[in-house]
Amino acid sequence: MIYGLGMLESGIVFDYGQLVLDCEFVRMIKHVVNGFAVNDETLAKDVIKEIGPFGNFLTHKHTVAGMRSQSRAELIDRTMREEWVAAGSVPIQEKAMQKVRYILKTHKPTPLPEDVRAQIRAIVREADAAVGKSKK
Numbered sequence: 001m002i003y004g005l006g007m008l009e010s011g012i013v014f015d016y017g018q019l020v021l022d023c024e025f026v027r028m029i030k031h032v033v034n035g036f037a038v039n040d041e042t043l044a045k046d047v048i049k050e051i052g053p054f055g056n057f058l059t060h061k062h063t064v065a066g067m068r069s070q071s072r073a074e075l076i077d078r079t080m081r082e083e084w085v086a087a088g089s090v091p092i093q094e095k096a097m098q099k100v101r102y103i104l105k106t107h108k109p110t111p112l113p114e115d116v117r118a119q120i121r122a123i124v125r126e127a128d129a130a131v132g133k134s135k136k
Contacts, residue, residue, distance in 0.1 A: 002026055017096035020103075024075050031070070042066065075099065 004011060005026070006019030036042070047062045057063050075095045077084055112120075128134065 002029070016100040016104075017093055020096040020099050021075060021092065024073060028073065 005022040006014050006016065008015050008018055040046075044057075044062050044066070047057065047060055051057055051060065075092055077092070077095075079087070
Protein backbone atom coordinates (compact mmCIF):
# COMPACT_ATOMS: atom_id res chain seq x y z
CA MET A 1 0.00 0.00 0.00
CA ILE A 2 1.26 3.43 -0.85
CA TYR A 3 0.11 6.23 1.41
CA GLY A 4 1.15 9.69 2.42
CA LEU A 5 1.22 11.18 -1.07
CA GLY A 6 1.93 14.89 -0.85
CA MET A 7 2.86 14.75 2.82
CA LEU A 8 5.99 16.26 4.30
CA GLU A 9 7.29 16.66 7.86
CA SER A 10 5.87 13.30 9.02
CA GLY A 11 2.44 14.16 7.63
CA ILE A 12 2.13 17.50 9.38
CA VAL A 13 2.52 19.42 6.11
CA PHE A 14 0.74 18.76 2.82
CA ASP A 15 2.28 20.10 -0.38
CA TYR A 16 0.57 20.06 -3.77
CA GLY A 17 3.91 20.03 -5.59
CA GLN A 18 5.00 17.00 -3.57
CA LEU A 19 1.68 15.32 -4.39
CA VAL A 20 2.31 15.76 -8.12
CA LEU A 21 5.85 14.38 -7.74
CA ASP A 22 4.63 11.44 -5.66
CA CYS A 23 2.01 10.64 -8.31
CA GLU A 24 4.76 10.46 -10.92
CA PHE A 25 6.77 8.11 -8.71
CA VAL A 26 3.70 5.90 -8.14
CA ARG A 27 3.02 5.72 -11.89
CA MET A 28 6.60 4.53 -12.41
CA ILE A 29 6.32 1.94 -9.61
CA LYS A 30 3.01 0.66 -10.97
CA HIS A 31 4.56 0.33 -14.42
CA VAL A 32 7.25 -1.98 -13.03
CA VAL A 33 4.91 -3.89 -10.70
CA ASN A 34 2.48 -4.58 -13.54
CA GLY A 35 5.29 -6.45 -15.23
CA PHE A 36 6.39 -6.59 -18.82
CA ALA A 37 6.75 -9.22 -21.50
CA VAL A 38 9.98 -11.12 -21.86
CA ASN A 39 10.10 -12.88 -25.21
CA ASP A 40 12.15 -13.03 -28.42
CA GLU A 41 10.62 -9.76 -29.62
CA THR A 42 11.18 -7.77 -26.43
CA LEU A 43 14.65 -9.24 -26.00
CA ALA A 44 15.36 -8.09 -29.57
CA LYS A 45 17.16 -11.27 -30.56
CA ASP A 46 16.86 -10.46 -34.27
CA VAL A 47 18.16 -6.93 -33.72
CA ILE A 48 21.12 -8.26 -31.73
CA LYS A 49 21.97 -10.63 -34.60
CA GLU A 50 21.52 -7.80 -37.13
CA ILE A 51 23.69 -5.24 -35.35
CA GLY A 52 26.21 -7.50 -33.69
CA PRO A 53 28.64 -6.82 -30.87
CA PHE A 54 29.62 -3.21 -30.19
CA GLY A 55 26.99 -1.93 -32.62
CA ASN A 56 24.66 1.02 -32.08
CA PHE A 57 21.33 -0.18 -30.71
CA LEU A 58 20.11 3.21 -29.50
CA THR A 59 19.06 4.53 -32.90
CA HIS A 60 17.53 1.28 -34.13
CA LYS A 61 13.77 1.56 -34.76
CA HIS A 62 13.12 -1.43 -32.45
CA THR A 63 14.83 0.35 -29.54
CA VAL A 64 12.95 3.57 -30.18
CA ALA A 65 9.61 1.73 -30.42
CA GLY A 66 10.33 -0.20 -27.21
CA MET A 67 11.41 2.95 -25.41
CA ARG A 68 8.00 4.53 -26.04
CA SER A 69 6.30 1.75 -24.07
CA GLN A 70 8.38 2.35 -20.96
CA SER A 71 7.41 4.63 -18.09
CA ARG A 72 6.72 8.11 -19.37
CA ALA A 73 8.03 10.61 -16.89
CA GLU A 74 6.43 14.03 -17.16
CA LEU A 75 8.53 15.89 -14.61
CA ILE A 76 11.73 13.90 -14.27
CA ASP A 77 14.17 15.26 -16.83
CA ARG A 78 16.51 12.62 -18.19
CA THR A 79 18.42 14.90 -20.53
CA MET A 80 22.10 15.61 -20.16
CA ARG A 81 22.94 18.43 -17.73
CA GLU A 82 24.12 20.74 -20.53
CA GLU A 83 20.76 20.35 -22.33
CA TRP A 84 18.87 20.90 -19.07
CA VAL A 85 20.86 24.09 -18.36
CA ALA A 86 20.35 25.31 -21.94
CA ALA A 87 16.59 24.74 -21.54
CA GLY A 88 16.52 27.01 -18.47
CA SER A 89 17.50 24.52 -15.73
CA VAL A 90 14.00 24.50 -14.23
CA PRO A 91 14.12 22.59 -10.90
CA ILE A 92 11.75 19.64 -10.62
CA GLN A 93 9.92 21.33 -7.73
CA GLU A 94 9.08 24.29 -9.99
CA LYS A 95 7.95 21.95 -12.78
CA ALA A 96 5.69 20.23 -10.25
CA MET A 97 4.20 23.55 -9.12
CA GLN A 98 3.63 24.59 -12.74
CA LYS A 99 1.61 21.39 -13.17
CA VAL A 100 -0.27 22.07 -9.92
CA ARG A 101 -1.23 25.56 -11.11
CA TYR A 102 -2.35 24.14 -14.48
CA ILE A 103 -4.50 21.47 -12.80
CA LEU A 104 -6.08 23.97 -10.40
CA LYS A 105 -6.83 26.35 -13.27
CA THR A 106 -8.23 23.84 -15.77
CA HIS A 107 -9.64 20.81 -13.93
CA LYS A 108 -13.40 20.42 -14.07
CA PRO A 109 -14.41 17.61 -11.69
CA THR A 110 -17.38 15.44 -12.57
CA PRO A 111 -20.13 16.17 -10.05
CA LEU A 112 -21.20 13.30 -7.80
CA PRO A 113 -24.54 11.76 -8.71
CA GLU A 114 -27.41 13.14 -6.62
CA ASP A 115 -28.02 9.82 -4.84
CA VAL A 116 -24.38 9.73 -3.69
CA ARG A 117 -24.58 13.33 -2.52
CA ALA A 118 -27.75 12.47 -0.57
CA GLN A 119 -26.01 9.50 1.08
CA ILE A 120 -23.09 11.72 2.10
CA ARG A 121 -25.45 14.34 3.54
CA ALA A 122 -27.25 11.58 5.50
CA ILE A 123 -23.95 10.29 6.91
CA VAL A 124 -22.97 13.81 7.99
CA ARG A 125 -26.37 14.40 9.62
CA GLU A 126 -26.06 11.07 11.48
CA ALA A 127 -22.53 11.91 12.65
CA ASP A 128 -23.64 15.40 13.76
CA ALA A 129 -26.54 13.87 15.71
CA ALA A 130 -24.19 11.34 17.36
CA VAL A 131 -22.03 14.14 18.78
CA GLY A 132 -25.00 16.33 19.74
CA LYS A 133 -24.56 18.86 16.96
CA SER A 134 -27.68 20.01 15.20
CA LYS A 135 -28.24 22.24 12.19
CA LYS A 136 -29.73 25.59 13.10
